[in-house]
Amino acid sequence: MEKNSWADQWDNSNQASGKTTDDGKSGAGASGKYKEKVEAGLGKTKAVASSGLKKVKIGTSLGLNWVKDKYNKTTTTKKN
Template sequence: MEKNSWADQWDNSNHTSGKTSDDGKSSGGASGKYKEKVEAGLGKTKAVASSGLNKVKTGTSLGLNWIKDKYNKTTTKKN
C-alpha cells in the first residue's frame, strides 16, 4: 500500500487551473460556486450603492436650494 505524502495531497498541478471557460463560468468546482456567490453579492452591493448615491445627490440638491432660498430671502428684506 503506497501512502501519499502531505505535499502530494495538496499538489494542485494535476487539477484544473480555475480559469474561466468560453461561457464565462469558472471551471474550478467549489471555487466556481464561490465566485458566483461573490458576483451576486457584488451586483446587490452595486445596486444599493447606486440608489444610495442618487439619494445623496437629491438630498444635497434640495439642501443647497434651501440655503439659496434662505439667503435670497434675507438679502431681499434688507433692501
Template sequence: MAGHDSNGASWADQWDYSNPDPVSENKKSRKNTVTLGGGGEGTRKKIGDGLEKTKGVAVSGAKKVKEGASLGFQWVKDKYNKRTQKQ
C-alpha cells in the same frame, strides 16, 4: 522566550528594515489557500450576485446623497434670497 511575539519575531526583528515582511513563507501560503480556496462556479456566482447587490446599494445611496445635497443647496439659496429681498 522574552521579546518574542506570537509568530516568533522578536521586537528587533520587527524593526529590521532588511526584511520588510517578517511573516514567514509558510504563513503566507496558508493564507493564500484559505482566501483563494474553493473558487468553483457556485462561489463565483455568489460573489457576482453580492457585487451586483453592493453596486445597487451604492448607486441608490449616491442618488440619495445627490438629492439631499440638491435640496440642501436649494434651501440655502431660498434663505439667502429671502434675506436679500428684505433689505
C-alpha cells in the same frame, strides 16, 4: 524553481494545469460556486451604492436650494 506572479496564483482558469472536475467540465468546482455568489453579492452592492448615491445627490440638491432660498429671503428683506 518557477516564480509565479500574483495574477497567476489567483487565476481560476486551470489552463496551465489541465485539471478537470469529475463530470469532465473544466473549472474550479467549489470555487466556481463561490465566484457566482460573489458576483451576485457585487451586483447587489452595486445596486445599493447606486441608490445611495441618488439619495445623496437629491439631498444635496435640496439642501443647496434651501440655503439659496434663505439667502434670497435675507437679501430681499434688507433691501426693503
